[in-house]
Amino acid sequence: xxxxxxxxxxxxxxxxxxxxxxxxxxxxxxxxxxxxxxxxxxxxxxxxxxxxxxxxxxxxxxxxxxxxxxxxxxxxxxxxxxxxxxxxxxxxxxxxxxxxxxxxxxxxxxxxxxxxxxxxxxxxxxxxxxxxxxxxxxxxxxxxxxxxxxxxxxxxxxxxxxxxxxxxxxxxxxxxxxxxxxxxxxxxxxxxxxxxxxxxxxxxxxxxxxxxxxxxxxxxxxx
Amino acid sequence: xxxxxxxxxxxxxxxxxxxxxxxxxxxxxxxxxxxxxxxxxxxxxxxxxxxxxxxxxxxxxxxxxxxxxxxxxxxxxxxxxxxxxxxxxxxxxxxxxxxxxxxxxxxxxxxxxxxxxxxxxxxxxxxxxxxxxxxxxxxxxxxxxxxxxxxxxxxxxxxxxxxxxxxxxxxxxxxxxxxxxxxxxxxxxxxxxxxxxxxxxxxxxxxxxxxxxxxxxxxxxxxxxxxxxxxxxxxxxxxxxxxxxxxxxxxxxxxxxxxxxxxxxxxxxxxx
Numbered sequence: 001x002x003x004x005x006x007x008x009x010x011x012x013x014x015x016x017x018x019x020x021x022x023x024x025x026x027x028x029x030x031x032x033x034x035x036x037x038x039x040x041x042x043x044x045x046x047x048x049x050x051x052x053x054x055x056x057x058x059x060x061x062x063x064x065x066x067x068x069x070x071x072x073x074x075x076x077x078x079x080x081x082x083x084x085x086x087x088x089x090x091x092x093x094x095x096x097x098x099x100x101x102x103x104x105x106x107x108x109x110x111x112x113x114x115x116x117x118x119x120x121x122x123x124x125x126x127x128x129x130x131x132x133x134x135x136x137x138x139x140x141x142x143x144x145x146x147x148x149x150x151x152x153x154x155x156x157x158x159x160x161x162x163x164x165x166x167x168x169x170x171x172x173x174x175x176x177x178x179x180x181x182x183x184x185x186x187x188x189x190x191x192x193x194x195x196x197x198x199x200x201x202x203x204x205x206x207x208x209x210x211x212x213x214x215x216x217x218x219x220x221x222x223x
Numbered sequence: 224x225x226x227x228x229x230x231x232x233x234x235x236x237x238x239x240x241x242x243x244x245x246x247x248x249x250x251x252x253x254x255x256x257x258x259x260x261x262x263x264x265x266x267x268x269x270x271x272x273x274x275x276x277x278x279x280x281x282x283x284x285x286x287x288x289x290x291x292x293x294x295x296x297x298x299x300x301x302x303x304x305x306x307x308x309x310x311x312x313x314x315x316x317x318x319x320x321x322x323x324x325x326x327x328x329x330x331x332x333x334x335x336x337x338x339x340x341x342x343x344x345x346x347x348x349x350x351x352x353x354x355x356x357x358x359x360x361x362x363x364x365x366x367x368x369x370x371x372x373x374x375x376x377x378x379x380x381x382x383x384x385x386x387x388x389x390x391x392x393x394x395x396x397x398x399x400x401x402x403x404x405x406x407x408x409x410x411x412x413x414x415x416x417x418x419x420x421x422x423x424x425x426x427x428x429x430x431x432x433x434x435x436x437x438x439x440x441x442x443x444x445x446x447x448x449x450x451x452x453x454x455x456x457x458x459x460x461x462x463x464x465x466x467x468x469x470x471x472x473x474x475x476x477x478x479x480x481x482x483x484x485x486x487x488x489x490x491x492x493x494x495x
Binding site for chain 1: 273276426427430458459471472473475476479480482484487488491
């Protein structure tokens, strides 16, 4: 049985400031994720890869269709669940890491990661394992470079283990060495049983990471 | 999926009319009744705030945000609808019961410190007024609590015995926050807590509120026209326009995928 089951997912955007012009992004998308699998979504820019992840996380409200999360004893349709259930699911079941970090003023990188339920020592180990320079640990990420922010962002997502993790271009601004460290961290997570759905610019070649690549075309998964 | 909990605050069909009211204004869709001139502050607002949760309310000036907040703080009795605090219907309560709810269940930070503070009292005196109202009688204990709160809101220690009138805007706002937290409220109400402050002080206060909210697992309702404030503090958000709730959702969803034309306009008008 799949852990995440997406059926007939439609998402469009109405741009009321452009006279109500509608932009269709997802058109009846179906996708199943097996427990513990690592799936990469591929497709040209604008094909709806990020929109798909955001619809699953409910940052975007789907027009119709279902996004059913099935865990041991419960099942939740994220597309239609009440807001508080989605918040609870985000806390316990679904993590998301994006390319952009929403920095909180005044909090250091260490405090941000530790805020996800780690001790400061554990947070430091995690950040250093992703290749963050030790001198940056106690500084607020608002002053960081794009790549450094991305490391913090990924660390935040990895800090709290959740059954499902969504990754949106998490290695886009990293150098080759640090991108490698990030992918190794993801492979370790996969071995721990986490299901992942990821968008990558170039599909990672790390052995034992990617199980399946799906292609988005015309708002659906191409057969 | 979420366990059944009693909301700290519920409002059902909350409607507030400012003015005499007449037979037509209840039925018409007007914000301002063309016959008697009665203005509708808010219409049929439904909301719930659960323990540990932060609800944001956004909207432009005159959209009814503060009216809803005033009803939650029991400053204003609704024309119709009901207000339920911690499971008990408190619509239109007054006198000693209202005083007790305000000292035991609610805490509020007003937009202007003058509303929430006695400017001629010291910071310590202002903060102490709430434990005193709740029946604390030991000077030493009240003083100790004031010290605790003052360090929680990062006020310099040597300013506790200085008149609030001599404080800067940002410091006054922190005294208000300390006062509001004095009796560990179940629900903290924030009315534009950072408007009128410069951005560095704003960030400091927001950060402080956020940290205290998480540490104390307190429910909060934040009213602001500033989407940055809402983004930083709120889990869920209501968008108000002309007295009605026109959209609600998770904060990131409303900000990134607004459904209503008005909300889209609001979000795209924001300097981000």
